[in-house]
Amino acid sequence: MRLARYLGYRLLLAVPVILGIIVLNFFLIHAAPGDAASVLAGESGAATPEYMALLRHKFGLDQPLSTQFAVYLLNMAHLDLGYSFRNDSPVLELILDRLGPTLLLMLTAFVVAVLLGSLLGVLAASGRNGWRDNLISLASLVAYATPGFWLGLMMIVVFAINLAWLPTSGLDTVGADNEGWDEVIDIARHLVMPATALSLFYLALYARVMRASMLEQTGMDYVTTARAKGQTERRIIFGHVLRNALLTVVTMAGVQAGNLIGGSIVVETVFGWPGIGTLAFNALQSRDLNLLLGIFFVSACLVVVVNLIVDLVYVTLDPRIEI
């Protein structure tokens, strides 16, 4: 009951946030020079003024900005994201097509980064200044400093070209018509490299944060108490310290869930992954405003939801925090 009320309250708060994002995005985007008609005509290599006027009229670009804004707000009120004239397709359809692959990639990378990162952090902290700690610290430093796109390309060279273990790019093998488990395995094989490339940076980050946080907690009074009670080191680490240390990582993960959407553009590009990132980049390049606004809207909703989930995880981890 209390949870339901809290959720309702948070969702209510999200409304002005998302509304603010919609308004801000609309005017920011319209402040960019150039329009969709000129890009489209530019790609055609040649066009007449009549053709461009025709396009501008069709896109609604010949209307005053205030009218365009009113139409947009009205559509959004009906949750109608509009039509992408450049793609000859409804915006919602375009986004939904891409949302699945994006979520798959993001969530895989996210889960791998948080779990593996935390684990490595714990291992490093428990063997402080030993070979294990040094090895993990060095590896995470290298991973932290490696650009995602370079790592992606190098993985392609090694694992796709030289060893031929994994496919170079894409979501699945096109035209193979796999079904059932074959399709799942096929997608998983395609997912390995992009998910690794996307998660490695965060994995390294979480490992370092987790290590520092673990070391900080080890010096706390409650650890001394636990030790005085005669508990085993293993139980102290996993039963007491880990839980408290995780709070820092969860906070960070919440903030970075938003970054994952943006950071995935590079990885999507390298691996030809059909996600939201490349869609947004293309929409921006071609001034496909309806599509861009639609993507911003969906991303904003995603970030709001992820933050809500993180807050709920918080409560579970630390009973002192109340909703």
Add this chain to the structure above:
Amino acid sequence: MIDRLHSSTSISRRTALALPLGLAGLSAAPRQAAAEPEPVRGGTMVMIVNPEPSTLAHYAVSAGNIPMIATQVYEGLLTYDWDQKPQPNLAKSWEVSPDGKTITFKLQTGVTFHNGAPFTSADVQYSFMEVLKKVHPTAPVVLAELIAVDTPDAETAVFRLANPAPYMMKAMAARDLPIVCKSVFEGTDPLSNPTANKPIGTGPFKFVSWERGQSLRLDRNEKYWKPGLPYLNRIVARFIPDAGTRSAAMETGEAHFAGYSAVNYADVARMKQNPILDTTTKGYEMTPALSVLELNSHHPHLDKKEVRQAIAYAIDRTFIRDNVMFGYGEPATGPLSRKFVGLYTDQVRRYDVPNRLEIANKLLDDSGLPRGADGSRFELHLEVNSFGEQWLRQAEYLKQALAQIGITVILRSEDTATWLRRAYTDYDYDISEPFLSQGIDPVVGLNRQYLSSQIRKGVTFVNNSFYANPKIDRLLGEGRTEIDPAKRTEIYHKVQQILTEDSPLIWLVDVQYVSIFNRKLHNHTTGPLGTYQAFETAWLEK
């Protein structure tokens, strides 16, 4: 955020060679090897198309990446042989009247569209008069003279022209003027037809599905009207934004064909070493293009012919060809591509003379533009072409080259929309470095660039240098309607001589694209349109 820092690099790479607006090739009569083995039926051919098209409305948008897919589905009345002579396709024969004003096409019988509708002269009439003439971006030039298409019977289409239009017969392939199905378009606005992204044509392959951001599938048209064709069961077009990954997909054999330099020039040399791959520069004979510099003559110094000539002298085009284009293409000598065999001439003012720097410096000195204390005469801004990183390399070279004659160049890189607005709407530029398709005939490429009537604010890739020369206006007008080949040649030779003298633009490289293919794929390049024509006779070794 190290990833973030590098994202800009990756982004510029992904837009590399974004727009194959046109190309140029040199050899005129290539042939497949004589000992070609017997074709094998079946198989899925994977081709790389870059960038992914935004729409498949081939009849309304002429972006260079659409026809690689669209010409598998849509067909044209004619096709062309290696000598660029018209050959039958949907039209089995044709006749041009002596005055050049009537063209009678006899159509194939027994042809059906993918939706089952029979193909008749009514479809030809509707395609040309109601769809192409109304919404195709090049129609105001190519179809300007077309008044009506008469349909005396279902197998005859008679084109009536106001004036002779010698270039029109070169535009009858599916790449330029595709035939659409009347029953699908009738009563709709062609710009919002529901088949824009689900094309219905008469071609050898049928559209099946499009997973945006990933791939597009075409399946064999079982009822194709050419007996026994096509050989392939399926064509899959893959869209891979990153140039490095595109190369990798070719090297692993995941993809069989990459046309229009979808693979970066820089990677081609490595591809040639790969035993499963081969390359060809054939199939680009009918898509000539030049990389150029547009000069804004509203700039106080660029309005002087001598200054523009000095810039032309300062640039080593062979260096650009070798280092920016990795050896592909030819140094340009004037406003027309070498691909226009017969019309092209190199008997013009040549800027590639040995003492060119000396001449350039003297021209500037004589124009009253002495070097300052720092060796610089004046400053110019160069708008960097946003369609790929090779253009940034070219811009960097130009900065060095013009410094030699005392012109300080400041590079300005912006995204496509901003660049186009600056160069064609706001005219807030000094030098711009676009890559210009020359179309099927000089009428397309020259007229829009040099006619004074083509100074049109807000229209991209037209006359933005404010060049206005009544002599050129007259000659280009004559070239448009002249049907005598000898007289036409004379007209265009004169045009090239005048333009190279006036130097309103600087012509850099006659661009040559390259295709990479897997050796298992045969018969992929069967005519001068290359990937802009159907893979109906292509086949894959098992």
